[in-house]
Amino acid sequence: MYLHSPSGQAQRNNPAPVFWRDPALPFVESRRACHSRACYRPHHHPTFSIGAVDCGTSVFTGAADGPIALHAGTLVFVPATRVHACNPTPGTAWSYQMLHLDTAWLAAIRQEYTGTAPTKAESIRIVANRASHLRFCRLNALLFSNAPPHDKEAALIEFIGDCDAEQGLRIETPSIPSHLAEQIRPALDCLLATPSTHIALDELAYLTGMSRYQVIRAFRTVTGMTPHAWQMNQRVNLARERIRGGDGFSDLAYHLGFSDQAHFQRVFKAHVGTTPGRFRS
Template sequence: MPAPTPITTSTSQPAQAFWCDPALPFVESRRASQSRACYKPHHHSSFSIGAVDGGHSVFTGAEAGLVRLSPGALVFVPAERVHACNPAPDSAWSYQMLHLDAGWLQALRAEYADPAAMANEPVRIVEDPARYRGFCQLNAQLFSQADAADKEASLVEFIGDLDTQQGLHIHAPDLPSQLAQRIRPALDCLRARPCANVPLTQLADLAGMSRYQTIRAFRKLTGLAPHAWQLNQRINLAKQLLRGQDGIAAVALQLGFADQAHFQRVFKAHTGVTPGCFRKGSSAKHPAVV
């Protein structure tokens, strides 16, 4: 599978970076720093989320007319909505822009809301520090080497949280006993297949909930999103295997990691040490506690 593609252009012009990943064909992202580029009114076939990181810009396309945006502002633009966002006169600005496939977003929302509630959705401008930080964290994760499943879960959770904040009623069982009962089939699936790439949609079907509800319920019950929980299970299994005779590369392959470097990166992120260091500590007379 082709690797995710962060592309950075750095010349005498302002820096720009683009990200996309064949494993997540429904989302792509862009960053621009100190840009003075101006755009004519236009529209996208995708749902767009923009964030102002620095400087000021002027947005056209909102019901209120021209809107001056300051750092920390988020703009949500539905597909096919004509708009433009340009730096304030004689100045530069820095921004992030996320594009979501409109069909993917519609299908996601249909899992937890009445489609009629999203009809004729307006352009939304949000000035909320917590929401801006959340968007920045999401975009940073997209540009990172995190697994595609983790990126997808974070994106689904961000959209669901946003829709909840905007007034959509998304019902999910609240009592721990109800959560445990609904999530148990998904948990059992991940326990039985710790090395399999189980799609989020399959886990949601097993739980009888939307993808967003499944992530929220999983996190409430276990403290982790589904794929993160499964990855932790794989690392626990890796610790057992590393105490045996198989080589590190063989353990990585057995657990379904792309290669030894991928395994080492994930293992160290969870334990603070490399697989080799863990193996040495485990085979010592007084093993190190990891």
């Protein structure tokens, strides 16, 4: 088990996040951050995430109607690939916890108790319920503890099943014209196939049969990001996976197309809220 968790007092005095991972439970990762002022760029990840605001206030971006204020005791459930960010209210610090769940594992668990596969895109949910927040805190404390893996998995499955019934504020998936998604598919496929290569906007326009302006607008509509921002986000997601696998930072920077290791460090921290070294610890 990989665990970097200082004592409670030391953690309260240190705003750097701490991470929990366990090879026996490869489908879940957790973090805690206390009195943090670190900010995230709008991003998405291939995991389902559950965030908890423990102290202070933060601002959630990712809703069509604009930013949403989050207060202590709030949980945020974010499906994979939804562009979002949660940052402290300007000029303040906040404390939070975050779980990342493998989507295939989560889908299998849900199908066990519902008996059906999902039929539509899942909404982001914001749940302001103190009892649910306290339950999440107990779950995360269990994950960070030395309890047996089967106890942790059982508690996680029970929490997911119970919280799936929570309503809260729902932020629906934006409606995307199917023809637009199909039109930019060649550009997305190109970026996915060559994550380390800088693909000029001219080339993406050629692949899609659009003008450069139309490509930017179409990417924003379909993915929530510009082409360049989408590619940077994809590189960071690949870096997270490879860091967990033990890859060195200089090799990662080179193979993922960053200009140097310093550039890689800056981009990674802007998306993940911490340095690659801290993420690995």
